Amino acid sequence: VNRDLYVYVLRLGDDALIAAQRMGEWIAHAPQLEEDVALGNIGLDQLGQARSLLAYAGSLADKSEDDLAYFRDERDFTNLLICERPNGDFAVTMARLLYFATYQHMLYDALQGSSDETLAGVAAKAVKEVAYHVDHATQWVVRLGDGTEESHRRMQAGLETMWPYTQEMLASDDLVGRLGDVAVDPAGFADEWHRRVAAVIEQSTCSLPEAAYQHTGGRDGKHTEAMGYLLAEMQHIARSHPGATW
Amino acid sequence: MRDWPLWEVFVRSRRGLSHGHVGSLHAPDAQMALRNARDVYTRRQEGVSIWVVPASAITASSPDEKDEFFDPAGDKIYRHPTFYEIPEGVEHL
Secondary structure, eight states: OOOHHHHHHHHHHHHHHHHHHHHHHTTTSSHHHHHHHHHHHHHHHHHHHHHHHHHHHHHHHHHHHHHHHHHHOOOOOOOOHHHHOOOOSHHHHHHHHHHHHHHHHHHHHHTTTSSHHHHHHHHHHHHHHHHHHHHHHHHHHHHHHOOOHHHHHHHHHHHHHGGGGGGTOOOOHHHHHHGGGGGGOOOGGGHHHHHHHHHHHHHOOOOOOOOOOOOOOOOOOOOOOOHHHHHHHHHHHHHTTTOOOO | OTOEEEEEEEEETTTTTSSEEEEEEOOOHHHHHHHHHHHOOOOTTTOOOOOOOEEGOOOOOGGHHHHHHHHHGGGGGSSSSSGGOOOOOOOOO
16 A cells, blocks of 8 residues: 555554564562452453554555564664563553553544544543553552652652653654554644643652653664563564464 | 461352452552452453452451351251141142
8 A cells, every 4th residue: 555554553562563562571570469369360451452563564565463463673663662571560561551541542442533444443442541541650650659658759759760752652753643643743732631640740759850862773673682581582483483373 | 578468268159149258469550450350360251340358357257156157056946947847728838
């Protein structure tokens, strides 16, 4: 169809796939069994979104979702950097989930009105899932921030660790402009994103991180040092046994 | 986090009229208990409504009292409607 649509769908699919991979790392490592299940559910929601989006992207380029997930190299992935950053402690992961899920929620909410029917359909299903992710992150950010001295310190540190990767999510670019009413320009909801995140942080008694150097490059395939390790773990089985089924 | 309190979980199914006990879980407070219950007990569309109750708020009968609590009901067959014969000519019963 057109190259722009393929690149756009791939971006959203890569965001969801890499976020799911990171969430999966928590399985059997969460503070409680109940939280293990919660994080597993969230990761599987993200994986489901990734599959829908990568299958759609693949259909535009004569590739399968597995080709796209397992047989591309680091520079071909166009996910936001925030998705690939290491999990850190539980507070760091909850900070990321607050930032990223709030972004995804606003994106999918608007994308329901896309003139591309497939994207609109994926967004309509995903928006409810992501609303719950926002809620889960909010509950924990508030509890840890407004908890003990130690949990407050860690929550503040988590919010600051992920902050330098937030503005990349909200940036506009030429591709989104060219796609018109097929795509959603994140710059259009950047102010509302800041309002929502600031409200949660205020409730948590933490402070909004100060302006810091903002990393970018994910959309161009320029990743952080954490990405190679993540891909190695995610892809090595599929690459060691190409075509294997299970 | 090791000493999160225990909560009992009750779920009402889509077509059910009342909440039934489905199990228990740990959570730091009621709101998180509700969310944990959603994640642990309604992953496969088991329900449309959840109650969580602190396990410590439940007063339970003791196994030691089983005899005086429950055995006396054993031979009271007149407590079952099937004990009574329906007189001839009675309608709508």
